[in-house]
Amino acid sequence: MINRLTVVGVGLIGGSLARALREAGAVGEVVGCSRDAAHLARAQALGVVDRYTTDVAEAVQGADVVLLAIPVGAMPAVLAAMAPVLAAETVLTDAGSTKVSVLHAVTAAFGSVPANFVAGHPIAGTERSGVEASFAGLYRDRRVILTPTDATAAAAVDTVRRMWGAAGAVVELMTPPHHDEVFAATSHLPHVLAFSLVDTLATLDEKAEVFKYAAGGFRDFTRIASSDPTMWRDICLHNNGAIVGVLDRFTADLQALRAAIARGDGDYLSNVFQRAKQARDRFCDRVERPAPTNPNESA
Amino acid sequence: MINRLTVVGVGLIGGSLARALREAGAVGEVVGCSRDAAHLARAQALGVVDRYTTDVAEAVQGADVVLLAIPVGAMPAVLAAMAPVLAAETVLTDAGSTKVSVLHAVTAAFGSVPANFVAGHPIAGTERSGVEASFAGLYRDRRVILTPTDATAAAAVDTVRRMWGAAGAVVELMTPPHHDEVFAATSHLPHVLAFSLVDTLATLDEKAEVFKYAAGGFRDFTRIASSDPTMWRDICLHNNGAIVGVLDRFTADLQALRAAIARGDGDYLSNVFQRAKQARDRFCDRVERPAPTNPNESA
Numbered sequence: 364m365i366n367r368l369t370v371v372g373v374g375l376i377g378g379s380l381a382r383a384l385r386e387a388g389a390v391g392e393v394v395g396c397s398r399d400a401a402h403l404a405r406a407q408a409l410g411v412v413d414r415y416t417t418d419v420a421e422a423v424q425g426a427d428v429v430l431l432a433i434p435v436g437a438m439p440a441v442l443a444a445m446a447p448v449l450a451a452e453t454v455l456t457d458a459g460s461t462k463v464s465v466l467h468a469v470t471a472a473f474g475s476v477p478a479n480f481v482a483g484h485p486i487a488g489t490e491r492s493g494v495e496a497s498f499a500g501l502y503r504d505r506r507v508i509l510t511p512t513d514a515t516a517a518a519a520v521d522t523v524r525r526m527w528g529a530a531g532a533v534v535e536l537m538t539p540p541h542h543d544e545v546f547a548a549t550s551h552l553p554h555v556l557a558f559s560l561v562d563t564l565a566t567l568d569e570k571a572e573v574f575k576y577a578a579g580g581f582r583d584f585t586r587i588a589s590s591d592p593t594m595w596r597d598i599c600l601h602n603n604g605a606i607v608g609v610l611d612r613f614t615a616d617l618q619a620l621r622a623a624i625a626r627g628d629g630d631y632l633s634n635v636f637q638r639a640k641q642a643r644d645r646f647c648d649r650v651e652r653p654a655p656t657n658p659n660e661s662a
Numbered sequence: 663m664i665n666r667l668t669v670v671g672v673g674l675i676g677g678s679l680a681r682a683l684r685e686a687g688a689v690g691e692v693v694g695c696s697r698d699a700a701h702l703a704r705a706q707a708l709g710v711v712d713r714y715t716t717d718v719a720e721a722v723q724g725a726d727v728v729l730l731a732i733p734v735g736a737m738p739a740v741l742a743a744m745a746p747v748l749a750a751e752t753v754l755t756d757a758g759s760t761k762v763s764v765l766h767a768v769t770a771a772f773g774s775v776p777a778n779f780v781a782g783h784p785i786a787g788t789e790r791s792g793v794e795a796s797f798a799g800l801y802r803d804r805r806v807i808l809t810p811t812d813a814t815a816a817a818a819v820d821t822v823r824r825m826w827g828a829a830g831a832v833v834e835l836m837t838p839p840h841h842d843e844v845f846a847a848t849s850h851l852p853h854v855l856a857f858s859l860v861d862t863l864a865t866l867d868e869k870a871e872v873f874k875y876a877a878g879g880f881r882d883f884t885r886i887a888s889s890d891p892t893m894w895r896d897i898c899l900h901n902n903g904a905i906v907g908v909l910d911r912f913t914a915d916l917q918a919l920r921a922a923i924a925r926g927d928g929d930y931l932s933n934v935f936q937r938a939k940q941a942r943d944r945f946c947d948r949v950e951r952p953a954p955t956n957p958n959e960s961a
Contacts, residue, residue, distance in 0.1 A: 558938040565941035574945030580886040587879040592935035636891035639857040642864035646873030
């Protein structure tokens with residue numbers, strides 16, 4: 364039970380955690396904080412937060428747990444505002460998509476990584492954003508990665524683990540660099556490819572009306588290109604080393620495939636496509652579950 | 663009303679058309695044909711075809727309409743077997759994903775493009791294949807592109823148009839080269855990227871367990887990498903010019919984006935991601951409909 368939870372950034376991620384913990388009876392009071400008072404008022408009207416303030420220092424007062432659920436690019440300023448006033452006993456965690464850069468930002472703000480800071484990343488989300496898109500079931504059976512360091516207090520890790528567990532998530536530990544490499548591959552690179560493809564096709568579209576003839580496969584493939592551009596700009600800026608690394612590897616493989624297409628090498632194409640289908644069927648369908656439905660969605 | 667329809671290749675595409683026309687009462691007898699008698703027996707057991715034969719020449723006898731619903735690489739051999747015996751009054755059409763190469767194959771088999779040949783492409787499908795995956799609603803509100811030439815009889819176009827219309831599809835006409843360019847961009851390139859990405863990640867996976875942490879976005883993005891490898895090999899071989907053209911354009915844009923990530927150019931990233939999100943939201947959601955559900959699916 365968390366007596367008071369402060370959620371900085373009450374959007375899909377922060378809002379859904381607040382809803383889930385309320386539903387589970389695992390939280391007393393939820394305090395919302397962001398730069399946008401109108402947005403916070405909507406969060407309160409939706410019952411996601413009990414009260415709110417746009418002042419970070421005020422928001423974290425008396426909190427047992429503070430969750431930073433903001434784009435990773437916004438973390439340094441918020442951490443700087445919070446560091447002078449955050450009580451040593453308050454557990455601080457985040458939901459940022461990159462972990463090495465967040466630890467750098469925490470170190471810059473606090474001088475070192477506080478024992479009660481637990482870096483985290485819930486592996487859940489949709490292409491929608493904002494508190495209106497939040498729902499209690501978002502984390503049900505989803506993974507949350509925590510990346511504690513040697514300096515992290517075991518009790519703080521336990522508090523954050525139980526918080527996500529109460530929201531229905533499965534918690535795993537990983538080192539920060541390993542986290543950033545894994546998600547550069549499975550999340551950041553696909554988003555970069557989807558954004559880039561849609562942008563390329565949009566310039567072609569004037570002539571050829573390509574989108575008019577897009578079928579279901581294209582819509583699935585490009586769904587992540589409807590994600591929040593600011594969040595993804597920040598992720599690319601804050602995990603650029605790992606992203607460029609896996610992007611270069613992908614590009615080299617793609618160029619080899621292009622050469623095979625150009626020379627009409629059916630065996631090469633068959634090998635790649637069969638390996639890919641097998642890998643996708645084996646690794647992805649193994650973990651495939653029905654997507655959680657959002658009861659707040661109108662359509 | 664088609665008195666006798668011969669479907670060569672009774673998989674997802676051919677089987678779904680047969681089911682749809684039966685449901686609409688728009689077909690008398692459906693004759694199935696493929697190389698695999700066991701597969702055809704299943705199609706008959708499922709009620710998709712009334713009878714079947716593995717002999718192409720026998721299959722097309724007395725047919726009002728013959729639909730070729732086979733990978734484009736299999737067309738030349740089937741067309742060669744059919745050409746000597748196909749009645750001049752039989753309307754021949756196909757469901758191949760490339761159109762210029764199919765017209766070449768028809769010309770090679772018949773000496774010229776018969777007046778009663780109407781090249782076609784239903785823009786529908788799932789990553790599943792086989793007659794077990796077929797369902798009557800597959801074409802409901804989906805587009806079917808027909809690419810007649812100057813030699814094509816208007817009456818034949820009309821027959822094929824009414825056939826797809828009876829299955830619930832919206833029929834449009836396009837030139838064959840324009841078709842191949844549009845679908846290189848919206849369908850063939852995305853499939854190449856999805857197959858290539860999954861193959862690249864599969865080689866990384868041994869070390870990093872990347873697939874274990876794949877979330878919903880990744881599963882959507884890579885769904886088309888579970889498509890039939892043979893069909894996609896054939897498409898790449900038969901539309902290689904257009905695919906390489908749009909792939910090179912994509913690669914150039916992707917390399918510019920990579921450079922922006924490497925140099926930390928947030929403005930560049932914001933511009934690309936915002937343009938892409940706008941384009942995807944505007945063009946795709948405009949045509950977004952709930953995917954047709956397959957009542958035959960167990961899960």
